[in-house]
Amino acid sequence: xxxxxxxxxxxxxxxxxxxxxxxxxxxxxxxxxxxxxxxxxxxxxxxxxxxxxxxxxxxxxxxxxxxxxxxxxxxxxxxxxxxxxxxxxxxxxxxxxxxxxxxxxxxxxxxxxxxxxxxxxxxxxxxxxxxxxxxxxxxxx
Amino acid sequence: xxxxxxxxxxxxxxxxxxxxxxxxxxxxxxxxxxxxxxxxxxxxxxxxxxxxxxxxxxxxxxxxxxxxxxxxxxxxxxxxxxxxxxxxxxxxxxxxxxxxxxxxxxxxxxxxxxxxxxxxxxxxxxxxxxxxxxxxxxxxx
DNA sequence: AATTAAAATGCTTTCCACAGCCTGTAAAGA
DNA sequence: TCTTTACAGGCTGTGGAAAGCATTTTAATT
Numbered sequence: 001x002x003x004x005x006x007x008x009x010x011x012x013x014x015x016x017x018x019x020x021x022x023x024x025x026x027x028x029x030x031x032x033x034x035x036x037x038x039x040x041x042x043x044x045x046x047x048x049x050x051x052x053x054x055x056x057x058x059x060x061x062x063x064x065x066x067x068x069x070x071x072x073x074x075x076x077x078x079x080x081x082x083x084x085x086x087x088x089x090x091x092x093x094x095x096x097x098x099x100x101x102x103x104x105x106x107x108x109x110x111x112x113x114x115x116x117x118x119x120x121x122x123x124x125x126x127x128x129x130x131x132x133x134x135x136x137x138x139x140x141x
Numbered sequence: 142x143x144x145x146x147x148x149x150x151x152x153x154x155x156x157x158x159x160x161x162x163x164x165x166x167x168x169x170x171x172x173x174x175x176x177x178x179x180x181x182x183x184x185x186x187x188x189x190x191x192x193x194x195x196x197x198x199x200x201x202x203x204x205x206x207x208x209x210x211x212x213x214x215x216x217x218x219x220x221x222x223x224x225x226x227x228x229x230x231x232x233x234x235x236x237x238x239x240x241x242x243x244x245x246x247x248x249x250x251x252x253x254x255x256x257x258x259x260x261x262x263x264x265x266x267x268x269x270x271x272x273x274x275x276x277x278x279x280x281x282x
Numbered sequence: 283a284a285t286t287a288a289a290a291t292g293c294t295t296t297c298c299a300c301a302g303c304c305t306g307t308a309a310a311g312a
Numbered sequence: 313t314c315t316t317t318a319c320a321g322g323c324t325g326t327g328g329a330a331a332g333c334a335t336t337t338t339a340a341t342t
Contacts, residue, residue: 024318037300040301056320058317060316061318104280105282113254116254141236168289180333181331183291187291197289199290199338200288202288202340203287203338285340286340287339290335295331301325303323304322305321307320312316
């Protein structure tokens, strides 16, 4: 459902939010901690920088950090930048002409579930997740 | 979410169920009607034959037809054969160690939605869909 | 028996997400 | 100013899904 790039992006953003301070976190540190390819992660995070969820800084002690408060970054924002929003509008059977006015046989029941998933991603912020991590016992990202 | 092969399989199965009679429907007819590659569709339907959702017959007037009543074929059956069931058990962030006892930060909210989708596919049969098509105005598959 | 229709199957090709590597560029520190 | 650090971004390789092609097998019809 989510691309590998998107999953990695979410994991990285959670890691960054959890360790959010004034200084920058290096991409190589994140890649090591999350067991990801440095090169692949670099490109994903570049997208998030362009999407204004992250700020980056080059040179020694450089890295990335959140561009805004963790409570202002929703999961859907990360998904939109990495995967786009096709998933939340496309027909589950891949029919281009399918829409509310012109439904495929399973359009309505899918539109319902799809909408709930979208709401879930819209209503969850990085702050929520970090708080949950501190409350619950969660596995290492 | 669903692979192209799975989407095609569902569309084909709906078409077959809608036109279900005693005689066999040729794969080339289905491919033409649904605007699919004959070769690709052949391979998908072969899987469904092996999975015992379809019966096939070679030679003149051959083709495929449902192996059982339309009310005994659920969408989840088609999905299991073409894509497997990984989707309904895997962590949305791709973490192997994630489980109910050992959750990732968004495990529970995802497990909830995922379960609803699974129920949707489990509770929808080809008969339900064909009835809906006859009742509602649906687009061409 | 020969011909023809249609599924079964193996082989090849195409395409894209994923991943890795290398160079360019910005910034800090000596 | 030179060296080092670290993000930016281009280029290339790889695996699996999707798609196309060709041959084989089965069965009906003439």
